[in-house]
Amino acid sequence: MKDIIIVGAGLSGLSLAFRLQQEQPHLNIQVLEKNLSFASNKTWSFHGGDVENIKNWKEIISHHWKTYNVRFSYEREINQDYYSISSDSFFKIMKNKLVSSLSFGVDVIEINNQSVRTKENIILNAKVVIDARSNDQISFKDLKKNGCGFQKFVGLEFKTKFPHKISVPILMDATVEQKDGFRFMYVLPYNENTLLVEDTRYSNTEDINLKEIELEIFKYIQNKNLQIEAILRTEQGVLPIPISTPFLSQGEKIKIGADAGFFHPVTGYSFLWVARISDELAKIKNPNPENYLNIIRKLKKECKQNERFYLLLNKMMFHASDSTNRYKIFERFYKFSDHTIDRFYSSKINMFDYLKILIGRPPISVFAALKVLRKKDNNLLLKEVGEP
Ligand SMILES: Cc1cc2nc3c(=O)[nH]c(=O)nc-3n(C[C@H](O)[C@H](O)[C@H](O)COP(=O)(O)OP(=O)(O)OC[C@H]3O[C@@H](n4cnc5c(N)ncnc54)[C@H](O)[C@@H]3O)c2cc1C
Structure with missing residues (x-):
């Protein structure tokens, strides 16, 4: 045995x-x-x-990598x-x-x-x-039945003709056109001539139009004045983002x-x-x-x-924000301290983080957010964090 x-x-x-x-x-x-x-x-x-x-x-x-970058209406390097x-x-x-x-x-x-x-x-x-x-x-x-959102992505790993000069990952480059939900490019520089570029979308639908997304990736690469020597690999996926x-x-x-x-x-x-x-x-x-x-x-x-808090955020993202403004949630989030960002991703957020993230100048319509927040299953969380 x-x-x-x-x-x-x-x-x-x-x-x-x-x-x-x-x-x-x-x-x-x-x-x-x-x-x-x-x-x-x-x-x-x-x-x-x-x-x-x-x-x-x-x-x-x-x-x-020792640090990474995000790009919205501002650019920030995060020491993590x-x-x-x-x-x-x-x-x-x-x-x-x-x-x-x-x-x-x-x-x-x-x-x-x-x-x-x-x-x-x-x-x-x-x-x-x-x-x-x-x-x-x-x-x-079951997640789909309950109205989950999706994180969908297509990535191309390619070799550039000349060094690309991108030294740290760009986890979210949201300076690209916002469509199909919150859309950003995810860039990992593996070495001076190799990059993974993923077009990522927090979308309400799970379908992927491969041709359209690949074209967007090529456009992005072109805008960065990078010349492709070879495409080494493609990758794609759809992950459910539960509510x-x-x-x-x-x-x-x-x-x-x-x-x-x-x-x-x-x-x-x-x-x-x-x-x-x-x-x-x-x-x-x-x-x-x-x-x-x-x-x-x-x-x-x-x-x-912390699951209830994350599910609530997902609800706000997919059910309270109109999809073209969805990026504002992350744009605001990345202004918080390195420690809050760290705790958010490692699922170790505390009550102060809850308050900071949920309360304050809301990036989405107050009425829509309150409607989502007031639903019966969120009452417990509201008790914990206090109603905004
Ligand atoms: C393209 C893509 C990129 C991702 N990127 C990240 C990332 O950057 N970071 C991250 O943390 N997560 C990422 N994820 C999410 C997640 O980490 C992966 O989906 C991960 O593979 C999940 O691991 P798992 O072991 O649960 O399932 P899997 O890796 O899918 O492994 C399950 C295994 O069980 C086997 N199996 C199924 N049924 C049976 C059976 N009846 N008998 C025997 N074997 C069976 C399957 O064949 C499979 O090999 C990504 C997902 C995708 C699709």
Whole structure:
């Protein structure tokens, strides 16, 4: 019998296997993946404050910058580390490290905390089974039903003929035309001749017009007087930005990953929770379901702590602001201190941050915001922060 079975060889499942192997090398781990290979072609980024023990993750970080930039009607450099993981290099590292633990082409259809059943009706047992599957269609159905927004993006990674001279990431360049919601360019300079440029939109619709967006990216590059030598890669994605709680009713299952609701409600980023969960579970010396569940329960509580506030912001963004003025919410937000911005992204905001962000000169119509704020499910939050 295995010590640990992890179902799903994606970001959360492999990260946990990686950390378990580091901290508990005696454990016998098996990772089961439905597909025949890794689902690559993603860039996973995170802010410095998201991860407490960055040294645990050094090996898988592809790029690190000491500061980053945002551009609205003003330009600002924010003194905060920013990191990026390329899925290609992540999967290569995982393949080397976990080779004897990986099994591809195993479709798991039933999971209990100590056993799994595959599509071929094979039962596998372990001291602990962790569900790290994702199934976009099922999990995001409820969020969509409740009227979520979407963060959608198309990115081109390309080589420039000459050094591009962009030294730090531009997380939001919102000086571009505002259409299809809040729209900005996200720029990561990987080295002096390589850039990732992503056209990103906080939109009410999830459809992507690839041609139109690629043209916009080329236009942006041209405006920066950059000449393309080669397009190295394209990437695209649609992440739901919830206005209702993203946790599915999982009962007492040891479930991790984005499907378990472990992601930042405003950005859709999940690495902050991947790192926290993996670091904590890797400390457990005696693998049994109760020990694992205790940690999952604790982290779920932490994840939900500020959830209502983030969902409220999303509601205001998608239901109280007209889409062409949506950028004003972020334009105002990036005027706050580096610390508030840091706490916002790492899901560690406090009451003062709540007040600062919600109250003050509102960037959206007061009447529309109040209508959203006064809805019954926001009453508790209003009690906490005081009505504006
Ligand atoms: C293009 C893109 C860019 C993103 N960028 C960022 C970013 O910058 N920062 C960030 O933090 N987040 C980012 N995200 C969001 C999030 O981090 C990713 O979606 C992340 O991959 C979620 O990790 P996960 O382990 O939950 O799911 P996945 O990485 O999708 O892994 C789940 C795995 O489970 C497998 N599986 C599913 N069903 C079964 C089954 N029945 N049996 C066995 N295996 C199964 C799947 O095949 C998959 O390999 C991005 C998402 C996308 C789409």
